[in-house]
Amino acid sequence: MIKMNKKTIFRILSVALMVVMVAMCLGNIAFADVNYKPDGKGGTTATKFQNILDIFLGLAQVIGIAIAVIMLIVLAIKYISAAPGDKAEIKKHAVIYIVGAVVLFAASGIIQIIKTFATDTFK
Numbered sequence: 001m002i003k004m005n006k007k008t009i010f011r012i013l014s015v016a017l018m019v020v021m022v023a024m025c026l027g028n029i030a031f032a033d034v035n036y037k038p039d040g041k042g043g044t045t046a047t048k049f050q051n052i053l054d055i056f057l058g059l060a061q062v063i064g065i066a067i068a069v070i071m072l073i074v075l076a077i078k079y080i081s082a083a084p085g086d087k088a089e090i091k092k093h094a095v096i097y098i099v100g101a102v103v104l105f106a107a108s109g110i111i112q113i114i115k116t117f118a119t120d121t122f123k
Helices: 006-026 044-081 087-121
Strands: none
Touching: 006 044, 044 087
């Protein structure tokens, strides 16, 4: 199993978040299609690109939630089966987990709000 330190994991997650944000911003560029109509019935390129971004965003949210739930279950099992002296260390990890989960859900919600705002603005 590959062992990565916290800085490496943080960098990977930061780059992934930036890629998602850039992808969401690029959705507006595709509205230059000749067949685009503001009512959403035309614009094959724009609607296809927006559908792809919607699928990507939904998939990222589902994967993030699944990972958060799995981590919570693993942390709970470790806490239940740990010796009394080790429980303090597991509580420290729980605080880090909670902060990470809040950031994950907040970022997901913010990206969803930006997507909704951009969709409403350009229709």
